[in-house]
Amino acid sequence: MTIKALQAVSVGRNGVGAFVLQCKKMDFHYCDWAGSSRGMNGFIKSLLPKFAAAHPQVEFTVSPRPSKHPVIIAHYINGREKAVCVRNMEPYDILKKAELLRDASGEKLRRVTKPVQSVNESVRGIWSPYHGNGMRV
Amino acid sequence: MSRALLRPALELRAPITRLLQSIRPKTVTPLLGATATISVRFFNQTTQHVEQPTHPNPAVVANATSSLASQRPPLSTQPQHQPPPTPPSTPLSESVRALLPALAAQPGHYITIHIHGVPYLVTEGDSVRLPFKMPGVEPGDVLRLNRATVLGSRDFTLKGAPYVDERLFECRAVVMGTESEPMRVKIKKKRRCRRTKTVKSKHRFTMLRISELKIRTEAVNES
Helix, strand or coil, rough: CCCCCCCCCCCCCCCCCCCCCCCCEEEEECCCHHHHHHHHHHHHHHHHHHHHHHHCCCCCEEECCCCCCEEEEEEHHHHHHHEEEECCCHHHHHHHHHHHHHHHHCCCCCCCCCCCECEEEEEEEEECCCCCCCCCC | CCCHHHHHHHHHHHHHHHHHHHHCCCCCCCCCEECCCCCCCCCCCCCEEEECCCCCHHHHHHHHHHHHHHHCHHHHHHCCCCCCCCCCCCCCCCCHHHHHHHHHHHCEEEEHHHCCCCEEEEECEEEEECEEEEEEEECEEEECCCEEEEEEEECEEEECCCCCCHHHHEEEEEEEEEEEECCCEEEECCCCCCCCCEEEECEEEEEEEEEEEECCCHHHHHC
């Protein structure tokens, strides 16, 4: 039998070498007429410039969306989007939502039971009955 | 009418710098298993314990938010924390001196780190989802983990009593961000009573990536 090399595909491990923030773009939609957008208008005037300056790796867009509730839409590197409606919120609450979107990865929310996830094979190897000290019966 | 105008003005009037000056400095308790090598946060409420980077090239150690450096108030205005006095270092035992190089020479290693007393068995490159949201950290921050009970390879295991000596390893984790579980709804209802109460939970969890696990064999020569 010929011996063939095993193909090893590289797996991305964000953070091991360089860290890349998963959020790549944030759209802020406001409305000049709607009362629910008062907090968003205040946020855009007062807090957004400093928040955007603190994250040069994220693209920020501010655009009016007339006659609609204010919304923040975050786009992630895996292609998914997360939208959060910030109607009737105060500017600091909107800042907390923006930070929530920045911290998230684009993955769907799922319940995870085990805390550690790894792609490495086991360090101590798989148990075998033929190796080691054996069992006394 | 005037109150409606005044309230938004009051909210916008308080600048961010007021938030920073009103923070009471917090001392780091020795129970914490991790120290953060990050700079002061701009929007966070807790003051950080910052380790002075000993790396010769500080640009490598700085994280993604280094662009904030020009905007934040200088660190000298905040009260300087005295680092806790280091206990006198105990000498390493004979078995550790003899076998640590052999452990380090093997190809794979694992470590059981403790974060707030909870153990996690990790290798390099693993992602850990903590069962809580760590306050005061942002994505990209580097944490140096110094509490471990077991450090092992395929044929050798170093057990701590109760913890492994900190000088023997370096384990760093990068904060990836904060994940959330799906919304859980619990309905509370008693028999023969029609009223139901709905309780919603959606917990947030901090994700870490173990970026570095190094065994310091030079600690054997130092002590």
